[in-house]
Amino acid sequence: MTQQEPAAAGATEGATEAAGATEAAADWLDGRLSIYAAARNNLRKIFPDHWSFMLGEICLYSFIILILTGIYLTLFFNPSMGEVVYHGSYTPLNGIRMSEAYKSTLDISFDVRGGLLIRQIHHWAAIVFVAAMLVHMMRVFFTGAFRKPREINWLFGFLLLVLAMFEGLMGYSLPDDLLSGTGIRFLEGALLSTPIVGTYITLFLYGGEFPGTDIIPRFYSIHVLLLPGLMLALVLTHICYVWYHKHTQFAGPGRTERNVVGMPFFPVYVAKATGFFFLVFGVITLAAAVASVNPIWAYGPYRPDQVSTDAQPDWYMGMPEGLIRIMPGWEVRAWGHTLELGVFIPLALFGLVLVAIGFYPYLEGWITRDKREHHLLDRPRNRPVRTALGVAWVTEYLILLLAGGNDVVATRFHLSINTITWACRILVLLGPVVAFSVTRRWALGLQRRDRDKVLHGRETGIIKRLPHGEFVETHEQLTPAALHTLTAHEHPEPVALPPAVDGNGVRARTRPLELLRARLSAAYFGPGGQIPWPSTPQHDELTTRQHLAQQAHLTQQAQPAEPADR
């Protein structure tokens, strides 16, 4: 017997006791909540694997980080517009009159232990949150994961995106620094431009004339209570739907519309997801620790008579900002009222774009008349028109982001602000059209390449010289798995117009909506929308030709090209 044995035996006994206690606790819970049945049904749930499926997780984890850090901030932030004179650690602002909201944010930054880091994590998490949402949304869009039965979940996700943008706007308005105030002023202008109800909405929200003393406390309630509450409910519903519908998967051998191929939720995904949460938290914390964001002490407290150059909203508000900056300052005065078209048109456009994004799944469903469920994802190249629409939208977004920062571009690159504005005006109209047509052609080109690969195999890059001098490139047949993946997608037919003459020989009237649907469907699935597979005779001919060429090749290799004697 060695010295260690009693200790080891003691440890085993302890572990057995702990396991027994855990089991007893689990039994107690099961007697009340039937957790065994719930665990049996859910823990082995299968999830398919693809790197792009982690984008939704980044949204989820940054949302959790926002809630955790936000709760910490509420302990020290004072959402009051009451005025105080600052005497604190940040000496350059000593003796300056400011709101209590601004002062408490300075205190969080300079006097609260870990305050600045938490503030920065909160702000960085907000930036990552909205960025992850946009990229996640584009993944869902480009792969067609929004199709039946997931249209509702797309709508929930879309609502989350809109709420997050406004949650962010409210958040960076809270510290009441010069930049915040400029944002609140911008919002006031935007609301005032709404015809008929604009003035009433503004007076109601601001509790009187701008800036008043109500706006920060009101934004605070909305920021820490109303919107996070709504978002939490939506996030939970969103994830429940992902669970209920089961995740989509990319086509591949053994994967069909009726099964899910992947790894079990427990233990594989639980372990992966936990690790990934800490990775996201770590990266955001690192960014917060090394990269300063929103240094409000450098901007100073808000004063309505001041505005700084380079005043920029957070990047996700770049689109409305850009639209307003490039719009000519049109104004109509009639019957004693002013219609501020220069602000109202861009905002209406922004709203329309958002609505179009939210309802896109229904629009595509209407165009394609497709009522089936889809659990296999599309490769973006196989739906060129949809992919091109997505790229056109991203292009438009980026151009407007640039337009929204026209003052920054002008000062950093020593350019004329008018030149930038005019360039953006032209680009906003041309950019999406060019992006659409280049992407569509590109996707069609990739489809052609896939078709060639299926018919002729993969180009190996190995050139062989035949005995009679001809050079040929050898092709390698695809593996059955690759062949399956490349040929798994459907080739839908465009929706046909109803016959011009009905069964009784009477001319039928085509309704404009049906005509529109037929045209759009032809654009999606006509010759400009997909590369048809070769017809059966074409396919047979190609295979025979390939076979003959191979035979000839083999014969030539077997016989010397130049007979030695005759």
Ligand code: HEM
């Ligand atoms: C708070 C924001 C969001 C969170 C926490 C979230 C979370 C998730 C998670 C974890 C998944 C499963 C993994 C994945 O596919 O990435 C998912 C799937 C999905 N999300 Fe989101 N999401 C958010 C925003 C959005 C947005 C903005 C949209 C679209 C407008 C959207 C639409 C969808 C759809 C349709 C699915 C199902 C995809 C499939 O099964 O392939 N989500 N979401």
Ligand code: HEM
């Ligand atoms: C869910 C999405 C959220 C987003 C996108 C968001 C965004 C922001 C942003 C951008 C700021 C400005 C930070 C800065 O000063 O640089 C902010 C401030 C703040 N947020 Fe949030 N936030 C969210 C959720 C929450 C939640 C859930 C809480 C509280 C429970 C919270 C509490 C606060 C407080 C107290 C401030 C003011 C303190 C400060 O500015 O340092 N936030 N938020």
